[in-house]
Amino acid sequence: MEHPRRHTIAMGLVTALVGFTSSFAVVLAGLRGVGATPEQAASGLAILCITQALGMLWLTWRYRAPLTLAWSTPGAALLASQGAVAGGWPAAVGAFLVVGVLIVATGLVRPLGRLIGMIPPTIAQAMLAGILFPLCLAPFASLADQPWLVGALILVWILMQRLAARWATPVTFGVALVIMIAATARSGGAALTAPALALTAPALTWAGVLGIAVPLYVVTMASQNVPGVAVLKAAGYETPWKETMLVTGAGTLASAGFGGHAINLAAITAALPASPESHPEPQRRWVATATAGWAYLGIAVVAATLTALVDAAPAGLLESVAGLALLGTFATSASGAMTEARDRVPAAITLLLAASGVAIVGIGSAFWALLVGLAVRRILQPRAAAVPAPAERG
Structure with a gap:
């Protein structure tokens, strides 16, 4: 029996809805964390939706495969945990540009991709877990000030984990959205805000490059692009690595001035359009990803309104939603960091x-964590005993 096309289109809409609602709070928290104003954060959210949508539409048209893109959620978490650097928001924008250059270079220069692959997974996962840890604490820290509101969000999230884990964060966001709308109405604020893009002149600083750009590039590659390739391979698709890196790198470069931190291959949501539930025939599943691209273009229109609602929300609500959204990722990365007994100390x-x-000479902790972790691992790693082969003895 013919598989209804509307099922594939519906899967694309679900992909966009889950991808956006499960992590947009993290993106806003990250952009605000490195100094963006509400208008600049809304611009960043909108341009990320636009660039990843255009990237998906191009890649699906060219390869007829469900090559789903997303913004870098671990990268946004990094921004939220690192805080503002010397030079403020313009320095952060300059760092986003550097990330775009590095992603493009990864597609063009094969040794750069291999260099990222040489970072031990345990160290990469540990860095990600450390980045996520302060954000995942936020819901529980906020209980002291907002016990009923935040407590309700935590309860909803736990219940949805039991009933339908995939929808836990979107449903929790829906509850938070109701609270935000009520808070906006009570304060008399406007619930509808016209979309706008705010251009910022970038500034290149050592603190921005080393404290933001380098760790942002590493977590984006290690936590998004590499797993994204694995998800597609498990579904039977080969990723056109060079062109994907060029498209996502160019998208990151184009969005940086407007506040976009990074786009990349989707990891978790990539499995939705690539699955048999999208379409029984693998060569027709690209329609779901293309639909998600068009949906993201529509979502970009309401980015400013959502940002205004978040801005009017009770203190700690945004951070709580973001922390709950990242709990699963934190648990996975913390567990992955400790899988190898010899790597547990580093x-x-x-x-x-x-x-x-901690920031040393103005450079954030993620960079130092990666550097120190690799150094300690090198110091503690036992050298292989130089035992000659049997034929060489005597």
Whole structure:
């Protein structure tokens, strides 16, 4: 029996809805964390929707495969945990440009991609877990000030984890959205805000490049692009690596001035349009990803309104939604960091240093966590005993 096309289109809409609602709060928290005003954060959210949508539409048209893109959620979490750097928002925008250049270079220069692959997974996962740790604490820290509101969000999230885990964060966001609308109505604020893009002149600083750009590039590659390739391969698709890196790198470069931090291959949501539930025939599943692209273009229109609602929300609500959205990722990365017994000490140091938020010479903790973790691993790693082969003895 012919598979109804509307089912494939519906899967694309679900992909966009889950992808956006499950992490847009993290993006806003990240952009605000590095100094963006509400208008600049709304611009960043909108331009990310636009560039990833255009990237998906191009890649699906060219390859007829469900090559789903997303913004870098771990990268946004990094921004939220690192905070503002010397030079403020313009320095952050300059760092976003550097990330775009590095992603393009990854597509053009193969050794750069191999260099990222040489970072031990335990250290990469530990750095990510450390970045996420302060954000995942936020819902529980906010209980002191907003016990009923935040407590309700946590309860809804836990219940949805039991009933339909995929929808836990979107449903929790829906509850938070009702609270935001009520708060906006009570304060007399306007619920509808016209979309606008705010251009910022970038500034290149060492603190921005080392404290934001380098760790943002590493977590985007290690936590999004590499798993994204694995998800597609498991579904039977080969990723056109060079062109995907060029498209996402160019998209990051184009969006940086408007506040977009990074776009990349989707990891978790990539499995939705690539699955048999999207369409029984693999060569027709690209329609779902194309539909998600068109949906993101529509979502970009309401980015400013959502940002205005978040701005009027009770203190701690946005951080709580973001923290709950990242709990699963934190659990996975923390567990992955400790899988190798010989790497547990350097991984623990990496995690704790990344979570500390300490800045040395103006450079954030994620960079130092990666550097120190690799150095400690090198020091503690036992050298292989030089035992000659049997034929060489005597």
